[in-house]
Amino acid sequence: MKFCSNCGARTVQRIPPGDNLPRAVCDQCDSIHYENPRLIVGCIPEWEDKILLCKRAIEPRVGMWTVPAGFMENGETTAAGAQRETLEEANARVDIVAPYALYNIPHINQVYLLFRARLLDLDFSAGSESLEVELFTADSVPWRELAFATVRNTLTHYFADRQDKEFRFHMGTIEPMRTTHDPSTPV
Amino acid sequence: MKFCSNCGARTVQRIPPGDNLPRAVCDQCDSIHYENPRLIVGCIPEWEDKILLCKRAIEPRVGMWTVPAGFMENGETTAAGAQRETLEEANARVDIVAPYALYNIPHINQVYLLFRARLLDLDFSAGSESLEVELFTADSVPWRELAFATVRNTLTHYFADRQDKEFRFHMGTIEPMRTTHDPSTPV
Numbered sequence: 001m002k003f004c005s006n007c008g009a010r011t012v013q014r015i016p017p018g019d020n021l022p023r024a025v026c027d028q029c030d031s032i033h034y035e036n037p038r039l040i041v042g043c044i045p046e047w048e049d050k051i052l053l054c055k056r057a058i059e060p061r062v063g064m065w066t067v068p069a070g071f072m073e074n075g076e077t078t079a080a081g082a083q084r085e086t087l088e089e090a091n092a093r094v095d096i097v098a099p100y101a102l103y104n105i106p107h108i109n110q111v112y113l114l115f116r117a118r119l120l121d122l123d124f125s126a127g128s129e130s131l132e133v134e135l136f137t138a139d140s141v142p143w144r145e146l147a148f149a150t151v152r153n154t155l156t157h158y159f160a161d162r163q164d165k166e167f168r169f170h171m172g173t174i175e176p177m178r179t180t181h182d183p184s185t186p187v
Numbered sequence: 188m189k190f191c192s193n194c195g196a197r198t199v200q201r202i203p204p205g206d207n208l209p210r211a212v213c214d215q216c217d218s219i220h221y222e223n224p225r226l227i228v229g230c231i232p233e234w235e236d237k238i239l240l241c242k243r244a245i246e247p248r249v250g251m252w253t254v255p256a257g258f259m260e261n262g263e264t265t266a267a268g269a270q271r272e273t274l275e276e277a278n279a280r281v282d283i284v285a286p287y288a289l290y291n292i293p294h295i296n297q298v299y300l301l302f303r304a305r306l307l308d309l310d311f312s313a314g315s316e317s318l319e320v321e322l323f324t325a326d327s328v329p330w331r332e333l334a335f336a337t338v339r340n341t342l343t344h345y346f347a348d349r350q351d352k353e354f355r356f357h358m359g360t361i362e363p364m365r366t367t368h369d370p371s372t373p374v
Binding site: 001002003004005006007008009010011018020021024033034035036037038039071072073074075076077078079080098099102104106107109111113128169171173 | 188189190191192193194195196197205208211220221222223224225226258259260261262263264265266267275285286289291293294296298300315356358360
């Protein structure tokens with residue numbers, strides 16, 4: 001943030017009184033501008049033994065497969081955001097079942113929150129950000145063509161949990177070159 | 188956002204091509220500025236049959252009690268943010284045990300994520316944002332002096348779960364005048 005979004009003056013990076021991190025501070029109108037991580041919300045839409053995936057029509061990772069997910073908007077709940085993204089990307093209607101996985105991606109200031117969801121009908125199709133939308137079993141998932149580490153990890157846990165007949169909440173951290181799990185939280 | 192944080196020009200509110208919500212758009216440098224909900228991370232620090240609460244020294248709700256929590260910062264994980272807030276507000280060191288509760292507060296564009304945590308020692312004290320820091324049993328919690336609905340709901344679930352000897356993940360939505368739970372997710 002180089003300019004103040006409140007008055008348009010140039011900001012300076014400085015640690016405000018009582019704070020311990022540098023912020024974009026405006027000396028003209030005394031605003032302090034905080035930048036915080038963004039939440040990406042989405043779901044795993046379930047239909048019998050299958051799940052719905054979308055082939056991305058947009059960067060990054062055009063042509064790779066992902067679960068429907070996107071930036072949470074102001075004024076909505078996490079579950080409503082996941083439903084909205086599923087409608088936008090897959091023209092699909094879902095009921096949210098339960099929160100399923102949370103991934104921290106600190107190097108890009110993102111937090112992924114994914115739900116399990118129940119697909120309400122088979123009347124789905126590619127939205128404007130998708131090339132194709134398709135149902136996959138555990139065996140037919142295009143494992144080598146998944147767009148993101150978050151998706152690969154989530155689906156790996158998902159099919160393992162389903163085999164165990166017990167869905168647990170998973171949490172982990174995606175690092176730039178590798179994937180680890182928070183040691184504090186069993187996955 | 189009245190002015191562009193990238194170039195300082197005045198922005199206009201407009202729906203960008205391919206989008207469906209109005210955004211602050213800069214016609215001088217073609218930036219689109221998105222505003223998204225913020226994550227508040229915190230924890231319930233446990234010590235034997237007690238939990239640690241902080242009496243707030245800052246607005247809102249000065250003099251009311253809360254769990255240690257605050258805005259997640261860029262570059263950290265949700266668990267690291269909860270640990271940092273606990274250190275800042277209560278000078279207390281914790282190990283994060285597991286995610287425990289998620290509350291949507293859509294009317295103020297916030298999402299609360301609270302963990303269960305294990306207090307590592309009794310060497311805690313009020314940080315600069317707290318007036319007092321104290322351990323409470325279920326019976327001694329100042330229920331009528333809790334700062335936020337998120338805290339009241341979380342602690343109600345927490346002590347009920349502890350009696351049941353089973354901690355489940357809770358999710359709910361705080362509305363302006365009342366508290367409801369996402370119908371999609373059992374709490």
